[in-house]
Structure formats: C-alpha cells, structure tokens
Amino acid sequence: MEKQIKNIFIEGAITPDFIAKSICAHQSKTGIGAHQIFLGQVRADLIQDKAVKAIEYTAHTEMALSAMHEIREAIFSQHKLTCMHVYHSLGKVAAGEICLFVFVSAPHRNAATKACAELVERIKFELPIWGKEIFEDNTHQWKINN
Amino acid sequence: MEKQIKNIFIEGAITPDFIAKSICAHQSKTGIGAHQIFLGQVRADLIQDKAVKAIEYTAHTEMALSAMHEIREAIFSQHKLTCMHVYHSLGKVAAGEICLFVFVSAPHRNAATKACAELVERIKFELPIWGKEIFEDNTHQWKINN
Amino acid sequence: MLLIYSIMKIKIQLFGPLTEICNGHQIETELVADTHTLLEVLKKRYPALKKSVFAIAVNNQLRKENTLLQEDDTVSLLPPFSGG
Amino acid sequence: MLLIYSIMKIKIQLFGPLTEICNGHQIETELVADTHTLLEVLKKRYPALKKSVFAIAVNNQLRKENTLLQEDDTVSLLPPFSGG
Numbered sequence: 001m002e003k004q005i006k007n008i009f010i011e012g013a014i015t016p017d018f019i020a021k022s023i024c025a026h027q028s029k030t031g032i033g034a035h036q037i038f039l040g041q042v043r044a045d046l047i048q049d050k051a052v053k054a055i056e057y058t059a060h061t062e063m064a065l066s067a068m069h070e071i072r073e074a075i076f077s078q079h080k081l082t083c084m085h086v087y088h089s090l091g092k093v094a095a096g097e098i099c100l101f102v103f104v105s106a107p108h109r110n111a112a113t114k115a116c117a118e119l120v121e122r123i124k125f126e127l128p129i130w131g132k133e134i135f136e137d138n139t140h141q142w143k144i145n146n
Numbered sequence: 147m148e149k150q151i152k153n154i155f156i157e158g159a160i161t162p163d164f165i166a167k168s169i170c171a172h173q174s175k176t177g178i179g180a181h182q183i184f185l186g187q188v189r190a191d192l193i194q195d196k197a198v199k200a201i202e203y204t205a206h207t208e209m210a211l212s213a214m215h216e217i218r219e220a221i222f223s224q225h226k227l228t229c230m231h232v233y234h235s236l237g238k239v240a241a242g243e244i245c246l247f248v249f250v251s252a253p254h255r256n257a258a259t260k261a262c263a264e265l266v267e268r269i270k271f272e273l274p275i276w277g278k279e280i281f282e283d284n285t286h287q288w289k290i291n292n
Numbered sequence: 293m294l295l296i297y298s299i300m301k302i303k304i305q306l307f308g309p310l311t312e313i314c315n316g317h318q319i320e321t322e323l324v325a326d327t328h329t330l331l332e333v334l335k336k337r338y339p340a341l342k343k344s345v346f347a348i349a350v351n352n353q354l355r356k357e358n359t360l361l362q363e364d365d366t367v368s369l370l371p372p373f374s375g376g
Numbered sequence: 377m378l379l380i381y382s383i384m385k386i387k388i389q390l391f392g393p394l395t396e397i398c399n400g401h402q403i404e405t406e407l408v409a410d411t412h413t414l415l416e417v418l419k420k421r422y423p424a425l426k427k428s429v430f431a432i433a434v435n436n437q438l439r440k441e442n443t444l445l446q447e448d449d450t451v452s453l454l455p456p457f458s459g460g
Contacts, residue, residue, distance in 0.1 A: 016166040016167070016169040016170040016173075017166055019165070019166060019169060020162040020163055020165060020166035021162070023162040023165060023185065023244075024162040026187070027162075027187070027242040027243060027244075028242060029242070030188075030189060030190035030241045030242045031189060031190070032187050032189065032242075033186065033187055033188075033189040034184065034185070034186060034187065035183075035184070035185035035187060036182075036183070036184055036185075037181075037182070037183035037184075037185070038180070038181070038182055038183075038255070038259070039169065039180070039181035039182075039183070040179065040180060040255075040376045041172070041173070041178050041179055041180065041181060041251075042176075042179075043176060043177060043178065043179040043253065044176035044177070057375065058307065058308070059307075059375070060305070060307055060349075060352075060368055060370065062352055063349060063352050063368070063370075064375075066352070088375060088376070095176045096173040096174060096175070096176045096178075097173060098169075098173075099376070100375070100376045105187075107189065109184070109186075109266060113184070113263050113266075116259075117259050120255060120259075120376070123375060123376060124373070124375060124376040125373060126373070127373060127375050128307065128368075128370050128373055129373055129374070129375030129376075130307055130308035130309075130371065130373065130374050130375070131374045131375065131376075132308075142308055142309045142371075142374065143374040144372065144374055145372070145373065145374045145375070145376065186460045203459065204391065204392070205391075205459070206389070206391055206433075206436075206452055206454065208436055209433060209436050209452070209454075210459075212436070234459060234460070245460070246459070246460045266460070269459060269460055270457070270459060270460040271457060272457070273457060273459050274391065274452075274454050274457055275457055275458070275459030275460075276391055276392035276393075276455065276457065276458050276459070277458045277459065277460075278392075288392055288393045288455075288458065289458040290456065290458055291456070291457065291458045291459070291460065
C-alpha cells in the first residue's frame with residue numbers, strides 16, 4: 001500500500017525504452033509471477049477524410065493526482081498485488097506513439113489482470129485529463145472517451 | 147489472420163529489451179489504439195524451506211506450435227485485433243526473469259484486453275510445455291498449473 | 293483623494309474545449325454568493341457555455357450541489373474527461 | 377547361415393516427470409496392436425506409470441480413444457501441462 005501521492009505525468013510520448021526499464025526494475029522482485037501491462041497508443045483515426053496526426057493532452061494535474069491516489073488505494077485493497085505503476089502523457093503525442101502505460105504486478109495472474117483492466121477503465125473516466133486531436137491540416141477536435 | 151505456423155519458443159529468458167523492440171515495431175501501425183501485454187515471471191517460491199532458483203522448460207514443440215496456431219486463429223476470429231504475438235521460453239529461466247510474453251494489439255482496448263486474457267489461459271492449459279522447478283540445492287519438482 | 297477598492301474575486305480555471313469558449317485557461321470574476329450564481333454570470337458572458345457539459349470543482353473538490361463561494365476560491369470547470 | 381529379423385517397432389516420446397519414470401526422453405517397444413495394449417506393456421516395464429496422469433498422442437494427434445498402431449508410429453505420453 002503506497003500512501004504518498006505519486007506523479008503520473010510524463011511530458012510527451014512514453015518510449016518503449018522507458019517501458020523496458022520499468023520491466024527490468026521488477027526483476028529483483030522475485031515474489032512476482034505475473035505482470036499485466038496496458039499501453040494506450042495514439043490512433044491515426046480518419047475523421048471526415050482528415051487523419052489525426054497527434055493528440056495534445058492537458059490535465060487538472062492536482063485533481064488528477066489526487067483522484068489517481070484514491071484509485072490506487074482502492075485497487076490495492078481489492079486485489080493481492082505487488083506493485084502498480086501508471087504513467088500518462090501531457091503535451092503532444094504523435095500517432096503511433098504511446099500516451100498511457102499501466103503496469104500491474106502480482107504473485108498470480110488473475111489479480112494482475114483484473115486490477116489492470118479496472119485501472120485502465122477508471123483512469124479513462126475518472127482522471128481530469130483532456131485530449132485534443134490534431135489533424136494533418138492543424139485543425140483539431142476534442143477527443144471523446146466512450 | 148495469419149496462416150503460417152509461427153515459432154513461439156525462445157531459448158532462455160525473454161529480456162525487457164526484446165519486449166521494448168516488439169513494442170517499438172508496432173509504432174508504425176497507426177490503427178492500433180491499445181496494447182495488452184502479459185508477462186509471466188519466474189517466482190522464487192518457497193517450498194518446504196527451499197526457494198525456487200529457476201524453472202527449466204521443455205515442450206513437445208511440434209504439438210505446441212500447432213496447438214498455438216489453432217488458438218491464434220480462434221482468437222483472431224473472435225476479436226477485432228490488429229496483431230498477436232506469443233513467446234515462451236525453453237530451457238532455464240532464473241527467478242525474476244520472464245518466461246512468457248503475450249502481446250495483443252487492437253484498435254480498441256476491450257478486444258485487446260479480452261483476447262490477451264483468453265490467450266494466457268489457453269497457453270497455460272493447452273500447450274504441451276512443462277516446467278521443472280529447480281531449487282537452490284539443485285533438487286527439483288515438476289511445476290503444476292492451477 | 294485616492295480611493296482604493298479591494299474587489300473580492302474568484303478564479304475560474306478552464307479545461308479542454310472550455311478554454312476555447314472562454315478564451316483562456318483562467319479567468320476572474322467578482323465574488324458571487326455561490327456556484328449557481330457564478331454559472332449564471334459565466335453563461336451570460338460566454339453564451340456557448342449554455343450548451344456545454346461540465347462538472348464543477350471548488351478548490352479542487354468536486355461539487356455536485358450548489359456551493360457557497362468565498363474570496364479567493366478557485367472554481368474549476370471540467371468538461372468530460374478524455375485521457376488515455 | 378545368418379537370419380536377419382526385422383522387428384517392427386514404435387517410438388515412445390516422454391515429457392516432464394515421465395522422463396524420470398522411464399529414464400529418458402524416448403524409448404522403443406515392439407509394435408503392439410493398439411494404444412491400450414501399449415500402455416499395459418509400459419506399465420509392466422515402468423510400474424510408476426500406473427500412478428501417473430497423462431494424455432496420449434499418436435503421430436502428434438491427441439487420442440482419447442484406444443487407437444490402432446502401425447509400424448514406425450510415434451506415441452507421445454503427455455503429463456499435465458505446466459507452461460507459463
């Protein structure tokens with residue numbers, strides 16, 4: 001159970017190298033049997049013939065971090081987990097790049113799998129973060145989560 | 147839909163660097179919105195005061211690859227996925243190292259999440275692979291999947 | 293003779309599409325009694341707000357009910373979240 | 377005079393804990409009629425097999441029913457899987 005408010009925001013895209021380093025940092029925790037990782041990647045959606053070239057993220061960071069803290073505590077109390085890490089981009093993330101990295105580790109896979117799915121769902125609907133979808137011609141629309 | 151029988155076996159542990167390269171290779175696929183990754187890590191379980199120091203994997207590779215091929219086709223036909231990759235170690239994997247890497251990508255997260263969970267379940271119960279848990283004193287026992 | 297008025301104010305933080313409707317990330321208004329009154333003031337100033345959906349936080353706490361306001365309170369208008 | 381017998385054989389592949397019971401990954405037996413008969417032969421040779429749980433494949437196809445055997449068939453004895 002982690003009590004300190006942790007930062008989750010990263011400026012720009014989350015790199016595969018950053019993800020590899022996170023995975024590597026868990027190899028000394030030999031009680032872990034299962035890691036479940038969710039990665040959100042920016043899609044080049046075609047909307048009225050224009051492709052999304054990037055999403056620019058902004059957030060109410062203070063409220064987001066405190067909401068994330070509560071979600072983290074709730075999920076730790078519901079599942080037998082070893083650890084939990086969440087990273088979300090701020091600023092521009094190009095199509096094909098990663099904007100969300102959710103990483104849950106547990107002794108057994110069921111806990112990791114369920115906790116990861118719950119986390120992703122709650123992150124999308126409970127954190128005050130907004131995505132602005134920027135098209136090739138620099139027009140934009142505001143992203144809507146379904 | 148991939149028709150060719152793909153190899154899934156890797157000699158020894160699966161490295162974080164290999165995982166990073168796999169993630170990186172998907173950044174050009176801009177129809178992907180969600181990656182779900184499952185990693186199996188060897189636990190240093192304590193059994194009658196002896197810790198597992200490694201698991202040594204063997205397989206009926208021919209039957210495993212053909213079973214994997216069927217599972218892959220079935221899961222592709224059930225979910226709207228962009229791609230699916232499975233890697234399993236053969237030989238010795240030390241405690242803390244990764245022995246299973248399941249990587250499912252899709253336009254939307256629900257398909258990726260469900261397909262990944264199904265895949266892991268089927269891999270554990272339908273692929274003829276055996277794990278020999280080797281203790282610190284070089285005695286061993288055969289792993290049992292629950 | 294110089295009269296110095298100290299007008300009591302509140303800050304309003306805007307996010308996502310609301311930054312375009314209100315032309316900025318932060319605006320100020322004179323202190324009003326409560327969040328309902330504030331919304332009326334804002335909707336008069338920015339008519340497009342009438343068609344917007346958003347939640348309200350006062351000093352970073354979500355408030356579903358009408359909430360009394362005090363000097364220097366910060367009110368955040370939060371349109372539907374779209375992270376991830 | 378030299379008589380050359382060509383004895384018809386089948387190969388048996390062993391996996392996991394069965395490699396210890398049968399001392400190896402592959403053994404051979406004379407051809408017998410079917411998988412039921414083969415199991416009787418093997419259980420006589422390796423009594424610990426009687427307590428083992430395993431599935432049977434003939435030429436890499438899982439066979440739940442008794443299956444006729446032919447010369448050069450490969451029979452695999454597959455204990456419960458424990459990958460991952």
